[in-house]
Amino acid sequence: MCNQLLFRFVSDRYRLKVKLRKYFVFLAREKAV
Numbered sequence: 001m002c003n004q005l006l007f008r009f010v011s012d013r014y015r016l017k018v019k020l021r022k023y024f025v026f027l028a029r030e031k032a033v
Helices: 002-032
Strands: none
């Protein structure tokens, strides 16, 4: 039970990191253009 919660927390944080990275790449592209 506790393991499942931890896994969900970690996966949520990972997803957030990926979203942030994509967002920053998008911003960098916009500035470059």
